[in-house]
Amino acid sequence: WTGEAGDATAALELSTALLPDMTEALGPHHPDTLVIRNNIAAWTGETGDATTARDLFTALLPDRIRVLGPSHISTLVTRNNIANWTGEAGDATAALELSTALLPDMTEALGPHHPETLVIRNNIAAWTGKTGDAATARDLLTALLPDMTGTLGPDHPTTLTTRHNIARWTERAGDPLAALALWRELMPRWLSVYGEDHPRTLLLRERMAATEAATEGERPEPEPE
Incomplete structure (x- = not known):
């Protein structure tokens, strides 16, 4: 909760201090000990050290498989x-490969509509876009949206984020006017969930304003009377 309150550095320090006591009390392979190692890795990443977070999670994986099983x-x-x-x-390419390899295992273990399975599909789309293929990222998210809506509901923050990201990758795929139309269609639901003054609302409005300014000359002229 220290981390959730905004202090990832202190959360990392507290988790690191807890690990030897948890290991001594329960053993190095107890599930709760592995949770502390998980938390150390997570807070390490949240403090800005993505490489070490990756390495800590990589070192944790064999122990999680041994104790909990691969599924x-x-x-x-x-x-x-x-x-x-x-x-x-x-390394977005490696992230895409790892996420793609994970999807069938997650689907088999939890089902195609489990929220964690949908997260993997979302991540595959995101890493696809970050490898430079904006059009495929847009299409993957568009295919994901009905399942996200059916599982989580139309007003769930993750569903709204998916719709936002469809617009974002639509813009990056070269169609900013279509992106603006998608954002405008999204905005009423977005406001009902987040409100006018939420930081995410302000960021979305800034993004829309920047896109509107960039496309001002692309708007079709009205037909003469």
Whole structure:
């Protein structure tokens, strides 16, 4: 909760101090000890050290497989964390490969509509875009949206973020006017969930304003009477 309150550095220090006591009390392979190692890796990443976070999660994975099994949700989430921090460390191509390899295992273990499975599909789309293929990222998210809406509901923040990202990758694929139309269609639901003054609303309005300014000359002229 120290980390959730905004102090990732202090959360990392507290978790690191806890690990030897947890190891002594429960052993190095107890599931709760592995949770502390997971938290250390996560807070390491949140403090800005993506490379070390990736390495810590990579070192954790064999122990999670040994203790929990390869299909346990915590094992699968660890694999997802390795993929994500690999991408955050600068290798989007490897992150895409890891996420793509994870998807069938996550689908088999949890089902195609489980929220964690949908997260992997979202991540595959994101890393696809970050490798330079904006059009495919847009198409993958567009295909994901009905499942996200059916599982989480139309007003869930993750569903709204998916719609936002469809617009963002639409813009990056070369169609800013279509992106603006998608954002305008999204805005009423976005405001009902976040409100006018939420930082995410302000960021979305800034992005829309920048796109509107960049496309001012692309607007079609009205037909003469």
